[in-house]
Amino acid sequence: MSDGQDGLTFETVLEAPPEKVWRALTIPEYRDLWLKKPDDVQLQVVAANANSLLTFRWLERNEESLVTIELYPAEDGGTSFRLTHAPVRIPAAANSNEPAATVMRAA
Amino acid sequence: MNEAELFKVLADPTRRAILERLSGEEMTATDLREGFAISQPAMSQHLAVLRGAGLVAERREGRYAHYRIAPDGFAPLHQWLARYRDFWPSRIDSLRDVLKEMDQ
Secondary structure (H helix, E strand, O other): OEEEOOEEEEEEEEOOOHHHHHHHHHOHHHHHHHHOOOOOEEEEEEEEEOOOEEEEEEEEOOEEEEEEEEEEEOHHHOEEEEEEEEEEEOEOOOOOOHHHHHHHHHO | OOOOEHHHHHHOHHHHHHHHHHOOOOEEHHHHHOOOOOOHHHHHHHHHHHHHOOOEEEEEEOOEEEEEEOHHHHHHHHHHHHHHHHHHHHHHHHHHHHHHHOOO
8 A cells, every 4th residue: 555645555466357356346236345335425437447447536525536446467367456546625624724723722 | 715625735746845845844935945946926826825725834024934834734634544544455355255255
């Protein structure tokens, strides 16, 4: 895993071929089993390229981010799996001007 | 700027460079401009955006303004990263379980 200002990246190898991983990602009955999406998150598929690339918008209250999953065939019939989660819109903290922050620290 | 959007503010390479230069010390706008090929109004504009997003704080001393990092401003970003840093590994583990149970 790595992270920075561009978001988070997770890489692993799955013991199943890309075609099967693709079904687990895209068939709702399977997807719900592993994704266990929080109730206040809405998903919108942005791009889908069978067995290799899935991108969806992740909308949570006033935040927006983008999840990209890339699949590559790996040795032994497995799949190299790479998930990137990048923020698109994160509101700054409210009232982040200095006097307020000072008051809060003093309190 | 009320609804400052952190990632748009941080997407700009000059603003990222400004934050990097401020990471160790407080600086005046003049100090900050050294080494940057940008005009003073452009630097002021960037500093205004960074202040609006709560990422940089200003301290006035006579005719000089000193700028420094405002750590609290980075909190929403760090909270977001922390939330999903924990979220995805458990989901990927669940995906492995689902793959085991699926038909070929």
